Amino acid sequence: MSSIDPTAISRPRSPDLISGYRLEKLVGTGGMGEVHKATQLSLGRTVAVKLLNQELAKDPSFIARFQKEAAALAALSHPHVVSIVDKGKTDATYYLVMEFVDGPSLRELIRQSQFDMMGALRRMLEICRAIEYAHGRGVIHRDLKPENILLDQQAGGIAKVSDFGLASFLDDASPSSRYALTSTHVSMGTLSYMAPEQRVDAKNADARADIFSLGVILYEWLTGEVPLGTFDPPSQRKPGLDARLDGIVTKCLKPDPEDRYPSVAALIADLELLVPGSLPSMLPVKQTRVQRFKAGVRKVVRTTMQATAVVMVLAASFVLATAFYLSGERRAASAPGATLMAYLGEPRIQPVPGREESNPERRRLTLGEGLAEQSLVVAGRPVTLEDKTLVFPWQDDEQSVGRVRVDVTRRDGDSLSLTAQLLTEAPPLTFERRLRDMFSLYQPSPPPTASMLLLGSTGRYVALVHNGVGEPLRLEWALGERRGAMLGIESPKAGPVNVELAVDAEGRLEAFLGTGKDRRALFEPLVLGAGWVEQFGDAPFPGFGCIEGACRVSGITYVLKQSPPGGTTAPVPPTPTPSPPKVAAAVPAKAVVPKKAPPPPPKKQPVKPAPKNGKRR
Template identity: 55%
Template sequence: MSSLDATATAISRTHAPDLIPGYRLESLVGAGGMGEVHKATQLSLGRTVAVKLLSQQLAQEESFVARFQKEAAALAALHHPNIVSIVDKGSTASTYYLVMEFVDGPSLRERMRAPQQDPQETLRVMLQICRAIEYAHNRGVIHRDLKPENILFDEQAGDLPKVTDFGLASFLEDTSTRFALTSTHVAMGTLSYMAPEQRVDAKTADGRADIFALGLIFYEMLVGELPAGSFEPPSRRKPGLDPRLDRIIANCLKQLPADRYASVTELIRDLEPLAPHYTTLRPAKLNRMQRVGRAVRKAVRVLLQAVATLLVLSAVGVLGMAYLRTTERRVPMTPGNALTGDLGPASADRLAGRLTSSDGEPRKVVLGEGPDKPSLLVSGRPLELNDRKLVFPAVEGQSRVGLMRVDLPGMRGDTARLAARVDTLRPAPTFFETLQHAVLHDPLPDSEVALLLMSPDPEQKRYVALVYGGAGTPIRLEWSLGEKQGTMLGPDSPQGPVELELAVDEEGALVASLGTKGDKRPILEPLQLGLNWQERRFGVAPVPAIGCIEGICQAENFSYQVKTLPPKPAGAVQASAAVRVEAPRAAAPPPVKKPAPKPAPAPKKRSK
């Protein structure tokens, strides 16, 4: 897994307009990890183009230059109305550049922020995106970084969606080493839109990884958010959607590549019948009579569906119907979003524990037993201390999330260790939950517990969380540290309780481990936080916390410790440097004869 420092920051300085021969840079339109994109004018033809400049820092690294050249090769091999075309490429004394057609329109991400989306318009856009990816796959190019930000709309060309940014593309039939940039067991792309196999080893991911990303984008366009866990079908999240879309998206989002569509062509074959009047143009606005006719037809259809639904639900019983009408549907939540969301005002509490201080600052805190009573902040669900265990008990109503933070700001150090023995329990479902699951196929909620390092300021929403969801579910590490966000999936969890640990070493590498002492083993790739990681990643010294989502969560042997390393002696380095500089001027000292070693005394005889 790539570290947090694997990409460079965006360039902030400006460039001279005549930096690229034959082009005049007009304005900066975007910046990212690899460089900048400028709106420019091609002087020979007087047309507007987009110039992508590689960061001057990355231009010194062969791997990034090769990736930049790889994007040019991918674009040069593709000529499709729904793919941004390349115009030119080259290099200057300080950097490399690509010249592409300029798409003067919003991205799919900006379009998705509109309050209401027309399903037919969504289907029109999705089909054209699929056509572009089908074309690329047929020419041996896999995109591997499909996401809404990489799809632009050319409004002057009939609102055509165009796929761009092939910087992580791979060539299916290229057996040379010219563009072999992906190492084994390295994940590349955007985590939120990665296929499971791409997270583990991007080199072995094939075109089915793009199909997984297309399924995520399609679901997000229809529902308004990415699916998580055992997600609900889109037709149940948005009434009125064609239920046939549920199966199509489910086939795209299978965890195993072999269970997905074998090709984008098969995906298109299932999508096209849902749009019999498919056109590449955006649908024209309806006049008043057409809108009234459509509204009447929709009202009749909704009425008929409601009547049919009432006839079916009448067999369930009046009590069950009343409960289902008043019970809020439980939508799966990712732990990071759930635990950093609005949980209401926090209440102060004190539980038994131990505090260890050094230089007037706390260095270690243990919860569960001891003469001290550390201060805690509890949000959402209540927290109890039961037989030296921290317990979030099951509660009635809609309180689904609980968070406990240790209120000890200023625990500064170069290294840190957070550990606890955790477990989750799902209480037996009530009659109404069983009824809701049987009638509406609403999945029973999963119970999850998380160890967290998080900023003491809730508004910052900076955290690292190690999440355990019970036996058989993968342990995962989530982080959100400013612009750096991501998720790593680990092995399937054993039967609880389990020992979890987050440890940051002297180099700022965070390692997640499972087990204790001789049985402890790392379960995920190290997350590189870097030196001075507390202020650099969290803004201030983070606080330890434990969170619970659904069910019953408990933790024992909860401890957090930080250590400050002694400063490295600067004088030793300077002294050695001085010796190396002055050594050629001084004559070599004569060798010193060492005295011969004295013979070892004979062993004394033992008297009988």
């Protein structure tokens, strides 16, 4: 149970808020409510009371989620799972009474400087056995992270898994089916610890999503870092670790669920080989007659489906072979960023209007308006400029990929920002296209895709990919040996999307969606370091790409900034100021005299007329 921040402000609770319990002190807060240390008056024992936030207690969905956590805990009785004691409702909110775990969370243990590999592996086995037991009871946690693992000091520091508020149930016939709160294509959990399939569709994620989260926890415990994109094996990040851990972690973190461990039991079997004297895994839970009947039915259905699948594979193989023969060529599927960076033919130079604004600290380029002519380096599909908008028009031919690079001449700076609006449109379903797709079953046409690019030297790039409305945005990068990809939040359901790629002077690359008050981060920052320009091979050019369909890019702005050098700005202004006076005094002295001569005559002229006027009188 995470300790509360000493600066947090919480409203005091009445000690006798819940009948039969006395609240002692607030020990933790979370997204759904508070956790108090309390005393159960009937037995005089210490317990933990979790109170649902009073505002959330008015929302039926949060009430159901709170009840769901109680149902999940009630279904589990394991030494490494926090047990439930009671649940109920007050006049203002709902509460759960749970076992009180007196000890730190795994997050606090990871932050300590000391590291005991054998101790970490033994506790990791305890966590895995708890999750194996939960899966055997039909419960998937879906929010495993160090904050939800508690270490019971009174029980010798054993690990206990808590917070089943986002759990799901494998058995649809269980009483908990009424708590099915997750909708299709909704992401639930903590981004850094979520499996790729859970980020896109949490409802359909199965037990292998928990295996991915266990792999992230194990990697962070061993190295102190969360694995992002293409990560180094643990033994390379921290010398001295057993190299066998590399294979275990890598198998847990496979993007495709089919490539991971098929069950937590298989993961435990590999971990036990690294921990001498570890206790054997727990025996499987004894099944009821109904559960055995359901297991038998599932086995029959699985066997039937496997036989059907074999027949379908044979039939599909014939169709695919025929399609391959008729099509005459085969395209290799690849990631959108790699597709855009492939060779698309000889580039063409295309001038377009633009505007450049520059000063010693900042350089700003706006494309599509202004009197300064800019050059586009076009490869693949043609590009037109329509009312300040770059357009990749759809052409029903073999060339479906187009790339544009804005040829910025000066790119000196240590931070940049590239913003634009992206819009994709599906190609028209003509008869010829339907016919071609029918004979391309082995390689379905990719969805229309627009991308914003930062282009370095050959083969080095960062791409922010938009696959159409309602689809998750994607970040890809290939910077030498550093390669990877991340899925982000879904794009808006309609209209263009406002996106931004930004790199600050410290080398933090971030992607954003929206503008103004609606601007929000899409992914976790990609840390490139202070020498980030070297990873691109050269200061990057702004660019855009389109795959299939039609793509429109508007509102293009590219900003380069140069941070002022530390300690050199103060002495620079005084040096130019004394030099101009010396030059002015030595050379244009004669030129200055005539400029000062006109003021004296006006002063003398009013004096001379006075005596003349007097004489006339």
